[in-house]
Amino acid sequence: MQFRLIITSAAALLLAACQSGDAPAPKAAAPMIAPILSGADAVDIHSYAKPLDARVTHVALDLAVDFAAKRVAGTATLDLQAKPGVKSITLDDKGLEIAAITTADGNPLPYTVGAVDPILGAPLTVEMGDAKQIVIRYTSAPDAGALQWLTPEQTAGKKSPYLLSQGQAIENRSWIPTQDSPGVRQTWEAKITVPAALTAVMSAPKAGEPVTKSDTRTFSYKMDKPVAPYLIAIAVGDLAFRELGPRTGVWTEPAMLDKAAAELADTEKMVAAAERLFGPYQWGRYDMLVLPPSFPFGGMENPTLTFLTPTFIAGDKSLTSLIAHELAHSWSGNLATNATWADFWLNEGMTTYATTRIVEAVYGPKVAAQQVALGHDAMNAAITDNGGAAGPDTRLHIDLKGRSPDDGLTDIAYEKGAAFLRTIEIAVGRERFDAWLKGWFSGHMFEPVTTAIFLADIREHLIKNDAALETKLALDTWVNDPGIPASIAPADAQAFAEVDSAVTAFKTGALPSTPVWQRWTTDEKLRFLTKLDKKQPSARLAALDQAYGLANAGNNEVRFAFLTLAVAARHDPAVPALEQFLLVQGRRKFVRPLITALAADAEWGRPIAKRVYAKARPLYHPVTTRDLDKLGLIAAPSQKALTAK
């Protein structure tokens, strides 16, 4: 490894000693306790915790998974640190049914659950006195937002039930009573008891072999590095594993294992490329879990175990830049983590930038340049969608007061954030920027970060009082102002020259030839489809579909782009394929815009939306249905509908 650690603090020095493959680990390393940031911009308005007074440092779960009741039940033992004189601690709680809270030796402790906020849940305040450890005996609610309980019919194998969690942004408080704030990093461990035929996997290294007792099995996991609590994740189901490389592998249902392993064959190569760019991979193994189709996100970067939508499986590795994205989070997001959701761009913008760098290293500069150009398009669309160049939500450092962190989940965070970093890279030169980037990750390893910390770091290491550079980059404008600053480094206008002339030719009636279409990369196909005028005559869409089989394309991104056109054009022949697409997967990126566009077209689309959503809703995750329910397509959905077959 030709990696130079830049040490900025004593904590980082300890971490370097613990983590680096080069340095011998001390025999009994002290537990790693990540700092809590002070300052107004580090106050997390989406958590009730007051971590500067009293904080959780470690969570030990001992939970049984009850598929019949759709609950997890057991204990959470929390290690605490408090300021002298502080005798109570506030945790986050969303719908937990608490039976008792005691000290480690069983003495009951008083506690109160405050008023419930629909977004945040409720504060759970425990009078712990001088106790350094508390034990909470509890059960999660059947509608816990982080947990999705799938019936056997909703899985690929159709035989066993399935449980999966999605903690980001503030859902883990629905099954783990802790301080659910990304600024309060915690180490954790878990014992998870499940029906004996099933396997429990988590976002941490295995701690021993599973223990079988008559009809149950208990799995143990332990994460000894402090993580943001939204990164604690679990899945339980009929799962099988296959090695992909020395430290990479894939978990999925047995029926999907061959396909998933083939699609993920380049993973080890990607990890190696990422390490050359960003420094050593710090988490041990990099495994992936390919989920049943209802998973709402493309992927979730749960440490040691990325969760992935199966919709990335195209049969030809044409959508594996998703893996590059989740892998990049092993540095941006998981090592250096946004302290609050107002700085979500630090997680996602940096990851989007880093993804392009991995893609460039593995697949070459042309593919990377195309991704940048597509990213600019997505950024511009997000500006339009969020109120135009003056829209307050087009700022990187976003104001989420009174709102869900999910409101910040737009391409502003991802693509404007990435464009900002690329602008800095081009201004200072790649060599200097890359040295800074490695230093940023090693210097903030296992720590929360804010926009202010980021700007100070850039100024210290890259601007270095160069007034001309400071003016040119307009750093503060980038993060605090809406719209796109004039200093943005443009995307390569020629990245899609061939495709763009095909778009022009299409206007006069010419289709790209089939060999040309087949030669095009996914990004080129997407560029073509997204650059076409939205209101195509139905006959033109029919010609495209006939030539390239788009309505039923194996590549789901291509399929989605075509179906988007089909909805805008009221293209009736695509409706069966559209309906099928909305029923076989529940990825929010795909289903939300399609159903929303249908619902907005009162005459033609809304009846389709009503029909499809009534059937599709049971397949979708609560994160997805929460938005779609607002469209008023079906009468007040009951909890039963959520989990119906």
Ligand SMILES: [Zn+2]
């Ligand atoms: Zn991401």
